[in-house]
Amino acid sequence: MEQRRRREDEIRKLNQELGNRAADLEAINKELESFTYSVSHDLRAPLRHVVGYSEMLQRQASSLLDEKSQRFIRTILDSAKKMGNLIDDLLAFSKIGRSETRKTEVDLEQLVKEVVAEIGQDTKSRDIAWKIGALPVCKGDRSMLRLVVVNLVSNAVKFTSMRTQAEIEIGCVNRNKKEVEVFVRDNGAGFDMQYANKLFGVFQRLHLAEQFEGTGIGLATVQRIIHRHDGKVRGEGAVDQGATFYFSLPKAQESAERTADAP
Amino acid sequence: MTTLASILIVEDDPNDVELTLMALEEYNLANEVVVTRDGQEALDYLHRRGQYSNRSEGNPAVILLDLK
Numbered sequence: 191m192e193q194r195r196r197r198e199d200e201i202r203k204l205n206q207e208l209g210n211r212a213a214d215l216e217a218i219n220k221e222l223e224s225f226t227y228s229v230s231h232d233l234r235a236p237l238r239h240v241v242g243y244s245e246m247l248q249r250q251a252s253s254l255l256d257e258k259s260q261r262f263i264r265t266i267l268d269s270a271k272k273m274g275n276l277i278d279d280l281l282a283f284s285k286i287g288r289s290e291t292r293k294t295e296v297d298l299e300q301l302v303k304e305v306v307a308e309i310g311q312d313t314k315s316r317d318i319a320w321k322i323g324a325l326p327v328c329k330g331d332r333s334m335l336r337l338v339v340v341n342l343v344s345n346a347v348k349f350t351s352m353r354t355q356a357e358i359e360i361g362c363v364n365r366n367k368k369e370v371e372v373f374v375r376d377n378g379a380g381f382d383m384q385y386a387n388k389l390f391g392v393f394q395r396l397h398l399a400e401q402f403e404g405t406g407i408g409l410a411t412v413q414r415i416i417h418r419h420d421g422k423v424r425g426e427g428a429v430d431q432g433a434t435f436y437f438s439l440p441k442a443q444e445s446a447e448r449t450a451d452a453p
Numbered sequence: 454m455t456t457l458a459s460i461l462i463v464e465d466d467p468n469d470v471e472l473t474l475m476a477l478e479e480y481n482l483a484n485e486v487v488v489t490r491d492g493q494e495a496l497d498y499l500h501r502r503g504q505y506s507n508r509s510e511g512n513p514a515v516i517l518l519d520l521k
Contacts, residue, residue: 235466242472 219287226284230277237277240270276393279407283392286414291331293419295442298325298372301332302360305339313347317354323361326370328439334415335439341408342374342435348402349433350378363436369421370441375434380427389425412437458511459485463495463518473517484514492518 244266252260299322306320328335343358350356359375381389381396388394390413395406413423416437427433460477464470470488477486489495497503499512 235469239468239472242468246472246475 223284223287226280227288230281230284233277234274237270237274241267241274244270276405276407279405279411280392283407283411283414286334286337286411286418291334291418293329293331295327296330296332296335297327298335298362298370298439301336302339302343305336305343306360309340309343309347316347316351316356318347318350318356318358321357321359321361323359325360325362325372327442328370329442330419330439331415334418338412338415338437339374341412342437345408345435346374346376346378346433348378348404349380349397350376351402352379353377368441369438371436371438373434373436375432377432380429380431380433381425382429383427386425386427390423409435456509456511457484458514459487461495461498461513461516462486462488463490463492463516464488465490487513 244263248260248263248267252263255263302322302325306322310318310320343360346358347356350358357375357377360373361375362370362372379397379402385396388396390409392410393406394410395404409423409425412435416423416439419439421438421440423435423437425433425435460482462470462473464473474486474488487498489498494503495516495518498505498508501508501510
């Protein structure tokens with residue numbers, strides 16, 4: 191009896207410590223969020239001036255400058271705009287961490303078709319074979335999940351740009367009662383599985399900027415949103431063999447029952 | 454003859470003021486452009502008080518300001 195009580199005391203104490211630590215972590219995370227936000231917000235003003243004044247200089251003095259000096263101005267502008275894109279992405283990324291999720295039932299199939307139709311508008315010049323499988327209704331924040339799908343689908347479009355016939359498939363696997371795992375598969379550039387752990391990091395890029403443009407925040411955004419939905423992300427691929435990205439989400443109640451009834 | 458309404462800019466950063474003025478200049482607008490440095494000064498302008506108590510009547514056509 192004595193021993194049992196001592197053990198219970200110990201467990202209580204450990205639980206208390208764990209609770210304290212979780213609270214500390216949450217506070218640190220919040221602080222980091224507001225830090226990221228203010229850094230990126232305050233960085234924009236001076237950058238706007240760099241772009242604004244370079245453009246004025248370009249307009250006002252271009253007839254006086256030789257080709258080399260004009261190139262210098264163009265380089266300043268290009269770099270400043272690139273930095274602007276990075277800051278915008280970082281801001282958007284930090285907003286995802288801070289904003290509340292509004293969870294409703296989301297028809298994934300409809301969402302995916304919507305996104306593909308939208309992105310298809312910009313890729314009319316390319317030969318892309320789209321394949322969209324049946325997708326269930328799940329529970330989540332529609333606008334956030336839309337961002338996940340937009341990021342994954344535009345990645346697939348981007349990394350298949352060198353294929354004369356691109357194939358992009360969106361479907362779902364591993365259906366069970368509570369969870370759905372959606373995948374986006376392409377036959378594009380792929381990646382080395384050795385670096386799979388870097389895929390979802392902020393500003394991590396596995397390809398050269400000259401080869402595929404982008405800031406390196408897309409998959410970090412995907413991961414953050416899916417984590418906020420208590421889901422998981424993963425990627426599979428091989429160099430020049432295409433890539434598949436998976437994300438899991440909790441199913442909506444009704445949809446879960448429907449699947450359970452299926453033979 | 455009706456007078457043109459003014460354009461009111463509320464901005465404390467001199468660089469942003471200059472860039473905005475240059476951008477407006479390009480459109481050759483005949484409207485008077487008024488620059489105030491903060492919200493208080495902008496309100497003084499709108500209510501025609503303080504240094505703006507003698508300005509002619511009428512609200513600006515546009516107010517350019519950033520809100521946090």
